[in-house]
Amino acid sequence: MYRFLRHNVQSMDDKVREFARAVEEEDDTVAHGGSVKAPKVLADIVESVAAAIYIDVDFDLKRLWVIFRGLLEPIVGPEELQQQPQPITMLFEVCQKQGKKLEIRQGKKGSTNIASVYVDGEFVASCSSEHKEIAKLNAARRSLSQLAQSKPIKCGMIEIDGFDGPFEIEGAKQKLHELCDKKKWPKPIYRKGESGPPHNKKFACTVQIATSDGVYTMEGETRSRVKDAENCAASLMCRALHQYNYL
Incomplete structure (x- = not known):
């Protein structure tokens, strides 16, 4: 809709283009602010169109929603918010549960705002x-990731009800996803690493989850397929969660 707006402010065009590029580069819907803040003019356009339709349908909210919903997609609802908890809130909760002091210091360098996170003064x-x-x-997002990398879970071979048998748990990735959904934790995040020549590539994956007690990362062994590497990491995480009484 922005392209139909009549104006002569070049800087506004630049900001809208920057925001559009940032949204296109996002892997998934971001519930709590992306890398670029949405220009206010976009919100003004949406509000104006919604108000015009609302008046046109004689103030009927149901008819307004039928007409207007498509313009709001993707909609961030309660389920998405559960999958993506507010990073600052989560960081405070993690530090509080671990008995650590969290401090977020903010400053400016010219027109740029800088936020720095310190845990126990570090x-x-x-x-x-x-x-x-x-x-x-x-x-806050980067700090959660850093804290997860600095405190990985390690676990040995253990037997679990329903997970007995081979080290690899069949369908571990799905089981882990279901567990996170049941516990109302954010969905697991997988990261892939590659090694070896093009004709014989090997893959290793790490999986990260945020529990009520902290953010944990588990690295799996190398596999010839990404799918198998993800399942290996998920298997380790499932076993670790059982060991730490999450299952």
Whole structure:
């Protein structure tokens, strides 16, 4: 709809293009702010169109929703918010449960806002943005990732009801996803690494989950297929979660 807006402000076009590119580069719907804050003009357009339709349908909310819903897709609802908890809130909860002191320091360098995260007085991560809240959100996200990498779970071979037998758990990725959904944790995040020549590539995956007690990462062994590498990492995580009484 923005392209139909009549104006002569070049900087506004630049900001909208920057925001559109940032959204296109996102892997999934971001519930709590992306890398670029949406220009206010876009919200103004949406509100204006919604108001015009609302008046046109004689203030009938049901008819408004039928007509207008498509323009709002993708919609972030309760399920998406459960899968993507607010990063700053999660970071505070993780530190509180671990008895650690969290401090988010904010400053500016010219027109750029900088947010830096410190845990027990030690620097963890920082991010910058033109917008103060975006810098703070991204610093919290990066800190959660850093804390997960610095504190991996390790577990040995154990036998679990329903998981007995071979080390690899069949359908472990799906089982882990179902567990996170049941516990109302964010969905697992998988990251892939590659090695070897093009004709004989090997893959190793890490899986990260955020529980009520902290963010944990498990690295699987190398496999010839990405699917198998993900299942290996998920198998390790399932066994670790059982060992730590999450299952």
